[in-house]
Amino acid sequence: MEQPAQTVKAGEINSKFKYEISKFRGAEKITLCFQCGTCTADCPVSRFSEFYRPKKIARMIQLGLKDRILSDKHIWLCTTCYTCVDHCPQDVEIANVIRALRNISVRHLKSLPLVYKELAENLMKTGFVYVIPETRIKKREELGLPPLPKTSPEEITKIFELTGLLSLLGTSQTFERVE
Template sequence: MPEKTQPKVTKQVKVIKANEIDPRFKYEVSKVPGAKKIMICFQCGTCTADCPIARFSDSYRPRKLMRMTQLGLKDRVLSSDNIWLCAACFTCVDHCPQDVEISSVLRALRNMAVKEGVMPVVFRDLSSNILKTGYAYVIPALRLRKREEQGLPPLPKASLESIAKLSEVTGFSELVKKKKEESE
């Protein structure tokens, strides 16, 4: 059973000002593969009710993030830590009665946040690992040496050259490097 957390004292809610709203935001989001149906979310809350993270989190509510996106609260959404709390289990996508791919919308929002310069450390580390070694998790040299004595075939080398090219042309390497320089 999930532990019940004590209800928190509600913080004073910041008033939404009209100039905070970007009416084009929802259209921008809807162009991303998987995020097309953001506009038809009717706020039933099935995503949040069925979300395995929301059960344990005080702040992660996918329904709220969908509504904020529809309303054009771009800055608030993209700077929110909550968009990074989705574990991509896709339960919400399977359960949404409107076929909104909530998890894919959140992925689109994270992609946009990265362009705005937001990238949590662990995500940056995994991304730089790919550029350096071809894999998101570094395979230790010791493990590579041990393979033979364990009866495993040698591990073929990843094509770093191809990764470099694909990362260059998609802007992936620039996004990762840029953020790294800023944080150093």
């Protein structure tokens, strides 16, 4: 079942959006998509999701439906398996286009899935995206494993600050699920 068709209003169109996307590394060729549908046909997520359609995402970018696609939570369903990247006859690296959309969406809407906020906060705290329990670290010796190398949480926080992620995390809303 597809989503019901929606009217495209002229006022909603931002014709320069495709160029905003094509500035991102790996997303340069978005303008070349000719809607063959290979990406959707070969996408394992599209097989099980009623809504996730990379072909449609590409078209929405080309049409300039900026606000609509940036706020569409289904952009968070790409697993980055890169099958679409390998199969696209136009060399549109669709998984990278979706990464660009996600990055822009976080920046513009100040909204991201909760899981990414948690991973990022763990990373700043510990150097890893998970908080590894003390018991696990101690158990390494028992298992005959060398001690876990140290990390530099201060330097990670500095990286977050320099790349603009720190301020985004502080001001962003989160959402939990994408169905």
